[in-house]
C-alpha cells in the first residue's frame with residue numbers, strides 16, 4: 001500500500017476499486033458449499049462492485065464532497081453564469097410530497113395543482129418579458145436556444161420565407177448562439193464589437209445589408225442583452241427596428257436576465273423570442289448542482305409555432321396541457337413529458353417570495369455590486385470599456401501580462417486564496433478577459449474580501465513578486481495541472 005498524502009481534512013482519495021481488498025466480502029456473499037439452491041438460480045453471483053463496507057463507502061463520498069467548491073461554500077464570481085444563493089425555501093417547496101412524488105403519466109384530473117403551478121409560471125415569465133407565448137419544456141439555456149431558433153425557422157418556412165438563411169450574431173456571443181444557429185441550418189454572419197463592447201448601428205447595417213440591399217436573406221439575429229461584456233446594448237431599439245424591417249426575428253439569449261428582471265421588458269426592446277435560464281435568474285442549484293430549465297417566451301405572432309406542450313386554463317377554470325392536436329402550427333415536441341418540473345417549483349417559489357418589487361431589487365443590487373467591484377479594481381486592472389457595467393464587469397490582464405502574469409495565473413491564484421475564479425478568456429473579443437459577476441446575494445463584506453484579494457494579487461505582480469503565480473494553486477487537493485497535456489492527451493479510462 002502506498003502512503004497517501006493527507007492534509008488536514010483533505011485525504012488523498014483512491015478510487016473505490018483501488019481501496020478494495022479482494023479477500024474481504026462487502027456486497028457479495030461468499031459461495032456456500034454443500035447447499036443446493038432451491039430455486040435453481042445461483043443467487044450468490046458476483047455483482048461486480050468493490051468489496052467494501054458501508055462506512056468505507058460513506059466516508060469516501062463524504063470526503064470527496066468536501067473537494068467541491070460551491071455557492072454554499074463561498075464567493076463564486078463566475079461571469080455569465082449567475083451563481084447566486086438558492087433560497088432554501090425553494091427546496092422546501094420542491095420537496096412537498098404532491099410536487100416531489102408526482103408522475104408525468106398521471107391523469108390531468110389528478111395533476112391540477114402541478115398544472116396550475118406551470119400555468120402561473122408561464123404567466124410570470126410572460127409578464128416579466130412582455131412575451132406572452134411561453135413554452136416551459138426546454139431543459140436548459142442551450143436547449144431553449146434550440147427551441148427558439150427552431151421556432152424562428154419553422155415560422156419562416158410556414159410563411160414561405162425558407163430562403164432566409166442568415167443569422168446575425170455579435171463576436172461577443174456565447175458559443176451556444178452560433179452553434180445553435182448552425183444546428184438549425186442557418187448561416188452565421190458575425191458582427192464585430194471589439195472597439196466599444198457594444199453593437200454599433202454602422203457595423204450592424206454593414207452586416208445586415210452585406211449581400212442584399214434590403215436584407216432579404218436575413219432570418220434573424222441572436223443577441224444577449226445585457227451582452228457578455230456586461231454592457232447594455234444601448235442601440236438595441238434601433239437595431240431591432242432595422243431587423244424587423246428586413247423581415248428578421250430577434251432572438252434574445254436571456255442568460256443575463258438577472259441584470260434587468262423587473263426593470264426592462266425584452267418585448268419593449270424588440271425581442272421576438274427569448275429563453276430564460278430559470279436556474280440562473282430564478283435560483284435553482286446548477287453547474288453540477290442539478291438540472292436546469294430553459295423555457296422560451298415568444299410574441300403572440302410566434303407563439304403558434306413554438307414547441308408543445310403548453311398549459312392552458314379552460315372555461316371551467318381547470319387546467320390542461322395542449323399538444324400537437326390543439327396547436328396545428330407547432331413545430332412539435334422537444335422531449336418527453338412536461339420538462340424539469342422540480343425547477344419550475346423552485347422558480348415560482350422564488351418569484352412569489354421575492355414579489356414584483358423584490359425581483360426589481362434583485363437586478364438593481366446585482367448591477368450595484370458589479371459596479372462596486374469595477375470601481376474598486378479599476379486602478380489595479382485594465383478596464384477595456386468605459387462607463388458603468390450591468391451585472392458583471394469585464395477586466396483584462398493587460399497590466400499584469402507585462403510582468404509575465406496572465407489571466408490563467410490570476411485565476412489559479414484565486415483558487416489558492418480560497419475563491420472560485422471568475423470566468424476567464426470569455427468573451428473572446430479581447431485577449432485575457434476576466435468576467436466577474438458577483439450577483440445580488442453577496443454582502444459588502446464578501447465583496448470587500450474579494451476586492452482585497454484581487455488587489456493583493458495586482459500589488460504582488462507590480463512589485464515583481466511574480467514567480468509564485470506560475471505554480472499556484474499549492475494548497476488545493478490538485479495543484480497546477482498541465483492543461484495542454486490534459487487536452488492533447490486525455491486519459492479517459494481507468495486501468496489497473
Ligand SMILES: *Cc1c(COP(=O)(O)O)cnc(C)c1O
Nearest residue numbers: 080140141142174176253255292
Ligand atoms: C449559461 C449561458 C448559456 C447556456 O445556458 P445553459 O443553461 O448552460 O445551457 C447561453 N448563453 C449565455 C450567455 C449563458 O451565459
